Amino acid sequence: xxxxxxxxxxxxxxxxxxxxxxxxxxxxxxxxxxxxxxxxxxxxxxxxxxxxxxxxxxxxxxxxxxxxxxxxxxxxxxxxxxxxxxxxxxxxxxxxxxxxxxxxxxxxxxxxxxxxxxxxxxxxxxxxxxxxxxxxxxxxxxxxxxxxxxxxxxxxxxxxxxxxxxxxxxxxxxxxxxxxxxxxxxxxxxxxxxxxxxxxxxxxxxxxxxxxxxxxxxxxxxxxxxxxxxxxxxxxxxxxxxxxxxxxxxxxxxxxxxxxxxxxxxxxxxxxxxxxxxxxxxxxxxxxxxxxxxxxxxxxxxxxxxxxxxxxxxxxxxxxxxxxxxxxxxxxxxxxxxxxxxxxxxxxxxxxxxxxxxxxxxxxxxxxxxxxxxxxxxxxxxxxxxxxxxxxxxxxxxxxxxxxxxxxxxxxxxxxxxxxxxxxxxxxxxxxxxxxxxxxxxxxxxxxxxxxxxxxxxxxxxxxxxxxxxxxxxxxxxxxxxxxxxxxxxxxxxxxxxxxxxxxxxxxxxxxxxxxxxxxxxxxxxxxxxxxxxxxxxxxxxxxxxxxxxxxxxxxxxxxxxxxxxxxxxx
Amino acid sequence: xxxxxxxxxxxxxxxxxxxxxxxxxxxxxxxxxxxxxxxxxxxxxxxxxxxxxxxxxxxxxxxxxxxxxxxxxxxxxxxxxxxxxxxxxxxxxxxxxxxxxxxxxxxxxxxxxxxxxxxxxxxxxxxxxxxxxxxxxxxxxxxxxxxxxxxxxxxxxxxxxxxxxxxxxxxxxxxxxxxxxxxxx
Numbered sequence: 001x002x003x004x005x006x007x008x009x010x011x012x013x014x015x016x017x018x019x020x021x022x023x024x025x026x027x028x029x030x031x032x033x034x035x036x037x038x039x040x041x042x043x044x045x046x047x048x049x050x051x052x053x054x055x056x057x058x059x060x061x062x063x064x065x066x067x068x069x070x071x072x073x074x075x076x077x078x079x080x081x082x083x084x085x086x087x088x089x090x091x092x093x094x095x096x097x098x099x100x101x102x103x104x105x106x107x108x109x110x111x112x113x114x115x116x117x118x119x120x121x122x123x124x125x126x127x128x129x130x131x132x133x134x135x136x137x138x139x140x141x142x143x144x145x146x147x148x149x150x151x152x153x154x155x156x157x158x159x160x161x162x163x164x165x166x167x168x169x170x171x172x173x174x175x176x177x178x179x180x181x182x183x184x185x186x187x188x189x190x191x192x193x194x195x196x197x198x199x200x201x202x203x204x205x206x207x208x209x210x211x212x213x214x215x216x217x218x219x220x221x222x223x224x225x226x227x228x229x230x231x232x233x234x235x236x237x238x239x240x241x242x243x244x245x246x247x248x249x250x251x252x253x254x255x256x257x258x259x260x261x262x263x264x265x266x267x268x269x270x271x272x273x274x275x276x277x278x279x280x281x282x283x284x285x286x287x288x289x290x291x292x293x294x295x296x297x298x299x300x301x302x303x304x305x306x307x308x309x310x311x312x313x314x315x316x317x318x319x320x321x322x323x324x325x326x327x328x329x330x331x332x333x334x335x336x337x338x339x340x341x342x343x344x345x346x347x348x349x350x351x352x353x354x355x356x357x358x359x360x361x362x363x364x365x366x367x368x369x370x371x372x373x374x375x376x377x378x379x380x381x382x383x384x385x386x387x388x389x390x391x392x393x394x395x396x397x398x399x400x401x402x403x404x405x406x407x408x409x410x411x412x413x414x415x416x417x418x419x420x421x422x423x424x425x426x427x428x429x430x431x432x433x434x435x436x437x438x439x440x441x442x443x444x445x446x447x448x449x450x451x452x453x454x455x456x457x458x459x460x461x462x463x464x465x466x467x468x469x470x471x472x473x474x475x476x477x478x479x480x481x482x483x484x485x486x487x488x489x490x491x492x493x494x495x496x497x498x499x500x501x502x503x504x505x506x507x508x509x510x511x512x513x514x515x516x517x518x519x520x521x522x523x524x525x526x527x528x529x530x531x532x533x534x535x536x537x538x539x540x541x542x543x544x545x546x547x548x549x550x551x552x553x554x555x556x557x558x559x560x561x562x563x564x565x566x567x568x569x570x571x
Numbered sequence: 572x573x574x575x576x577x578x579x580x581x582x583x584x585x586x587x588x589x590x591x592x593x594x595x596x597x598x599x600x601x602x603x604x605x606x607x608x609x610x611x612x613x614x615x616x617x618x619x620x621x622x623x624x625x626x627x628x629x630x631x632x633x634x635x636x637x638x639x640x641x642x643x644x645x646x647x648x649x650x651x652x653x654x655x656x657x658x659x660x661x662x663x664x665x666x667x668x669x670x671x672x673x674x675x676x677x678x679x680x681x682x683x684x685x686x687x688x689x690x691x692x693x694x695x696x697x698x699x700x701x702x703x704x705x706x707x708x709x710x711x712x713x714x715x716x717x718x719x720x721x722x723x724x725x726x727x728x729x730x731x732x733x734x735x736x737x738x739x740x741x742x743x744x745x746x747x748x749x750x751x752x753x754x755x756x
Contacts, residue, residue: 125595126602130645133591150645184587184648309639312632 003175005170007137008037009048011101014144015045016167017176022046022432024059028076029116031103033168048432048461048530051453055425057087058451059156060098061270062426066387066435068222070097070152077103077118082123086419088158089127094243095220097156099147100124107165120162124239129157137170146180146335154187155307156220169407176447190306192323192331200302201335207276208354209298209344210236213259213288216243217281217305217325224248224408226329227280234339237348239267241282242400243415250404251383255350260288262397262551265359268349268350268548268556271296273347280304281325284315285416286552294555303352304328359562367541370395370470374402377440377468380524386438387412387430391423391447393477395470397546399442421450424467428454431463438466438528445471445497455507458533466527467535469500472542480545484560500537511535575630579608580654581730584623585615587646595644596623605629605637608663611727620648624729627680652715657733663702663726666712669719678718684709696721 005013011034015023023045038047050056053075060071075081081102091098105114115426121133130144130150142165204210224247231254238248240258245499247256259267268290269276277299282288284303289295292314300318303311304325311320321328376482377383384406390396390413405411410521412430414422423443431439441448448469458465470476479493504511510530514537527534547562558571586592593612600607601670608626615622627637642650643655670678671694682689689699703710705728712723 121591122594125598182645184642185645307639307643309636309643311639312635 001334002169004171004175005174005497006033006037006171006178007140008034009162010137010140010172010174011144011163011168012038012041012043013047013174014141014176015072016043018070018144020045022048022063023072023074024050024056024063024429024432025074025454026050026053026056026076026080028080028103030077030105030165031074031080031101031168032076033073033165034101034103034163035256046426046432047074048457050425051456052451053078053083054086054421055428055451055454055457057084057098057100057417057458058090058422058425058547059429059432060100061087061091061094061422062389062412062429063433064091064096064098064156064429065094065426066409066430066437067432068155068220068409070099070148071429072099072101074101075103076087077105077120077165078566080116081120082118084160084502085123085127088124088160090414090417090419090422091158092127092129094281094390094414095156095216098149098158099144099151100128100160102156102162102222103168104133104164107164108166109504110135111162120160124160125157130159131160133163134161134163134167137167137172140167141174142177142431145177146182149180150182150185154185154190162422163431188302189554190324192304194322196319196321196323196330197331197335200304200321201332203276203300203302203319204234204236205333205337205339207274208341209273209275209347210234210341211270211274211277211299212236212238212246212248213277213279213282214238214244215241215280215282217410218244218247219276219281221281221306221325221327222330223281223326226326226333228252229333230329230336234336235341235345236278236339237270237345239263241288241415242395242413244282245400245406245411246405247281251406256352258400259556261552262292262401262546262548263288264355264356264401265548265559265561266348266561268550269351270348271484272557274297274299277301278304279330280328281306283310283313283416286314287415289315290534290550290556290558291553294557298487316365319433358564365541366517367543368515368520368537368538369544370398371402373468373470373520373538373540374398374442376520377442377524377527378403380521381438381440384410386440387434388440389413389423389427389430389443391441391443392418392420393444393475394480394546395442395444395446395476397477398470401546406543410490420444420447425452425454425457427465428461428463429455432461439464441465441467443467443469444476445469445473445476445495446498448500449497452503455504455509459507459509463533464531465533467525467533469535469537471500471537472540472544473488473497474542477546480549484549499533501534509533509535511537513537513539515539577628577630578634578653578654578730579626579628580634580637580726581624581626581658581660582650582652582654582731584625584641584650585617585648585650586621586623586644588614588619588621592621592646595659596641599640599644603636603640603679605633607727609727611729613729624675624727626728637680651703652755653730653732658730659682659733660704660728661702662705662728664708664712665690665698665700666715666720667696667698667722668715669695669721670697681711681714687711
C-alpha cells in the first residue's frame with residue numbers, strides 16, 4: 001500500500017505516534033478536512049466536542065496538569081483559533097504543555113483577509129512557547145513532531161500549529177520523523193553545575209532559619225519525594241507557591257502552607273524572616289513576593305529553576321542554580337547535613353498558632369461561608385483524596401487555604417494569568433485524563449458563568465464531575481478590592497445570577513442548593529454518592545472577604561489581617 | 572530605581588533563517604520592554620543562520636533578561652554579549668548632504684579627512700557614504716549637518732570579535748551543522 005497520506009491523515013497519525021488518546025476541539029471550514037479524515041479512517045483518537053474553543057484549550061491544559069502528558073486542542077481558523085488564545089495564555093503563564101492545532105485559510109487566500117482569516121501565528125506569538133504556520137505539506141509532520149517535543153520538554157508550554165486548509169487536503173508520502181532538528185533549543189542540558197550545588201549546600205548547612213519555597217517546577221520534574229527527603233533530612237520547613245500546592249503534603253509537620261498575597265500570615269512571616277531561602281521551581285512572581293525589594297530582606301536566596309531567564313528576573317538572587325528540580329535535589333541531598341533548627345521551628349509554631357487563632361478561629365460563624373465548606377469537602381474526600389480544580393477569585397484562595405492538599409497534582413488552578421472560567425473546562429480535561437479520579441470543581445458564581453456552557457460537554461461525555469459553586473452574588477474578589485481600596489463602591493460587581501439548580505437540571509445534571517451550614521457535609525456526601533455529575537449551589541454569606549491580604553505593591557510584612565470581633569476594619 | 576546604572580551593551584544573536592523570526596525577536600523586545608538602540612540583521616557564514624547585532628541600553632538585570640529571554644526563542648541558536656570583548660564595530664551611513672558650487676569643496680574635504688566617499692553628485696546635493704565605528708560616524712554626521720542634511724540612512728551597528736573563533740561560536744556551529752544535540756524523546 002502506498003504511504004501517501006493527506007495532510008489531515010498526517011495530523012492524526014502524528015498524534016497517534018505521540019501517544020495521544022483524546023483531543024478537545026470544535027470543527028469549522030478550514031479544519032474540516034482533518035475532521036473528515038478522523039471519521040473516514042477511524043483513527044482511535046477520542047474527540048471531545050466542546051461548546052466554545054476557549055473550553056478546548058482549558059481542557060487540554062487541565063488534562064496536561066492532571067496527567068503530566070501533553071494535552072491537545074483543535075480549532076478552525078479565524079474566530080475558532082482566536083477563541084483558544086485565553087487558554088493558551090493561561091497555559092503559557094503556568095507552564096502547561098499543550099499542542100494546539102488550528103486550521104487556516106488556504107495558502108491562496110493567506111493575507112487577503114479571506115473569510116475567517118486571522119493572523120493566528122501573530123496573535124498567538126506572545127502566548128505560546130513556539131508556533132508554526134504550515135503552508136507546505138512537506139513541513140507538516142516535522143512541525144507536529146517538534147511541537148510535541150517543545151511543549152513537553154524543558155519548561156513546558158503551549159505550542160500552536162496553524163495549518164492551511166489546502167495543506168490538509170494535499171498528499172505526500174508520510175513518515176513520522178524520529179528526531180527533531182532544533183539547534184536553538186537545548187532542553188536536555190538541565191543538570192545544575194556542581195559548583196552551584198556546593199554553594200547551595202553550604203548555605204543550607206550554615207542557615208539558622210532556612211526555608212524551602214516549593215513551586216510547580218517540583219511537580220513537573222516529579223521531584224516531590226526528593227523534596228520531602230531534603231526537608232526531613234535537615235528539618236527545613238516547606239512553604240509553597242499557589243501552584244506549588246501539592247508538591248509537599250500540607251499535613252506534614254514541616255509544611256507551612258503557601259505564601260503571598262493571600263497566603264497564611266505565618267507563612268509570610270517565615271518568608272520575611274528566614275535567613276536562607278531555597279526557592280525551587282517557583283517563578284517568585286509578584287503575587288508570591290509582594291513588593292520585590294522588600295521580599296525576604298534577611299535571606300540569602302537560592303533560586304533553583306530550569307529556566308535561566310527566571311534568575312534575578314524579579315528578585316535579587318544570592319545563589320542561582322540553573323537546572324531541573326529532580327536532578328538538583330538528587331545532587332544536593334548527599335551534601336546537606338542533618339539538622340534540627342529547634343528555635344526557628346518553635347518561632348514558626350508560635351506564628352502559626354497566632355495565625356490560627358487570628359485568621360481561622362476568629363472566622364468561626366454560624367453563617368455559611370466558603371472556608372467551612374472547604375473544610376467539609378476536605379473531610380468528605382477522605383482528607384483530600386480528590387483532585388480539585390478551582391476557578392479564580394475568593395473561592396480559589398479559600399480552597400487553597402482550607403483544603404489541605406496532600407496528593408501531588410491534586411490542585412489545578414490558573415495561578416499566573418488568573419483566568420476566570422478556567423475551572424469547569426479544566427476539570428473536564430482532567431477527568432478525561434483520570435477517569436477514576438474524584439474531581440471537584442470549586443468555582444465562584446462569576447467565573448462559573450463564563451464557561452458553564454461546557455456543562456453540555458460534561459453530559460455528552462458522561463463525566464462524573466462534582467461542582468461546588470461558592471455563590472455570593474458578587475464578583476467577590478473584585479468586590480473585596482473595592483471594599484479595601486475603593487471605599488466600598490461596588491461598581492460592576494453585584495451579579496444577577498440564574499437559578500443554578502434549574503440551570504443544571506436543564507442540562508440533565510443533578511443539583512442542589514445549600515444555604516445552611518449544617519447541610520454542607522451531607523450535601524457533599526450526596527453529590528459523591530450520585531452516579532454522574534452533580535452541582536451544588538452553596539449560597540454563602542455575601543460580604544465575607546479573604547484574609548490575610550497583602551495590598552499590591554506592598555511588602556508581605558504589611559498584611560491586612562482579618563478584622564477581630566469587636567474591631568472595625570483593623571489593619 | 573534611578574540610581575541603578577544604565578549601560579550600553581552590544582550583543583550578537585544567531586538565529587535560524589526562518590519566516591517570522593525577526594517578528595519573534597521584535598515582539599519579544601516590545602513585550603518585555605527592552606530598550607534597543609540599534610539593530611542590524613543579515614546572513615552569517617553558516618547557511619540557514621542569520622546574524623543579528625543589536626545595541627541595548629539598561630541595567631545589568633535588563634541585559635541578563637534580554638540575553639536569557641532571547642535565548643529561549645526556539646529559533647535563536649545562540650546569543651553573546653560582546654560588550655567587554657575586543658570587538659570591531661562598524662556602521663554604514665549614507666547621507667544626502669546639501670552641497671552646491673559654494674561649499675562642495677568643503678564637503679569634499681571633510682569626506683576626505685574622514686575617509687568617507689562620495690557616491691553620487693547632483694547640482695545642489697551629494698550622497699556620501701561613511702563606514703566606521705560609532706564615534707567617527709557620529710562626528711562626521713554632525714559636521715555634515717552644518718551644510719544641511721536632506722536624507723540619511725544608517726544600517727545600524729554590526730560587530731565582530733577579533734581573533735579566532737570563540738568557543739561559543741564553534742559550539743553553535745556544531746549544533747547547527749552536526750545535528751549533535753540529537754533531540755529525541
